[in-house]
Amino acid sequence: MSKKKAIVVILLIVLLAGSILAKKDPGKGFLGYLMSPLWRAESVLGEGLRDFLQKYLFLTSVKEENRLLKERILSLQQELAYFKEREALYERLEKIYKISERTKYPQVVAKIIYKGIDPYSEVMIIDKGSRDGIMPQMPILALAEGKGVGLVGQVVEVHRNWSKVILLTDPSFAVDVKVLRTQDRGIVRGKAEPLVSLEFLPLYSQAKEGDLVVTSGQDLLFPSGLLVGEIKKILKDPQGLFQRGEIQPYVDIYNLSYVVVLMKTPDLAM
């Protein structure tokens, strides 16, 4: 190998190592700014096509769904009356005993303009950035159809007019959670698959399939009580010290158009 080529190869290796180790990408924000009109056009067309396919091509089951929904409405009306009474009671108790602290954070609604395709990471890009007050580590929420609001992910990179978000299913995502029914704590971690892992669940825990999992608030990143998902499977950990499980995220994270950024920064400097 000639001296010139060896220098080029060494330079490439150094740049490659540097690009992996570097914490900041100086040109990324500007390139994202240039690309954002294309991403917006992609998202508008993509969502239009998706809605078209969902509305017109999948109409076969609508009649049956309609009948089931009517039955469901009747039973829900009965439930509603019961829960209204309970809510009134709860509000009275809350005022008297202050059993829950309602901490409200400001929220920003953002549109998803780009979804990354990578089998080993799960990221997306939203159209809000530092000029809208977004900061790294802020939680991302979304509406689960007919169920409520659930956790979607976390902001990892913020640029002027766009931000990168890692989803709940990304390998580097982790959140401290508790099982709503038993109040047992655990850690939810993504693994680049549709289901996420629930780890460090105590051996004595009575959690079972179908139990809801919410954030515990103990990690100081996410406020407590955010819906994360539903337990699909519970197994004994191979290490024998804990139980582990699989969780189906509450929000259909692959079919989202809008998300809500909770303007909450970590409670302590991490």
Add this chain to the structure above:
Amino acid sequence: MSFSEFLFRFLPFFLTITFVKGVINFILPIWFIDIYLALALASIIQFKFNFFSIIALFFIGIMRSFDGYYPLLFFSLLYIFLFWLKEVGKKFLKQENIYFPYLFCLISIFIVLFFQLFIYFFRLNLYSITYNFLFWVFMKSLFWLAMTFLFTCLFLKTLRFIIDDHKDK
């Protein structure tokens, strides 16, 4: 690749692929294909080692870095490294051999897969990794490899059509 080929042939094709990929992504959110790697490998095979080919790979790599949680220049440098590897490989393998491009593609996809899996397991923080999980990752990678290879062949044919067929006229 000449400047006119880069500007009037490659760039419109690249932007079209990027746009179509972005649109389909909203309809089918999970793909086990790396479109950009396929396009980069097809370009490496199709084009000669010069400034504009490197710029083309640079663009592809930058777009790829937005798809995952990677540094901006990571894929650009990796693709340029693969381009250099092809130039070196030509000396050791007879290029007249029709299998050379396919063999090169397979080796390159394995190299990129190795890097991606390395980063994946580095970022993965699972306390206990089961055989089921490893088997699923293996199957996913195998499928990704096969699909990327197929798309590389497809892009190679398309690029040949776009560049060479028009050149003759």
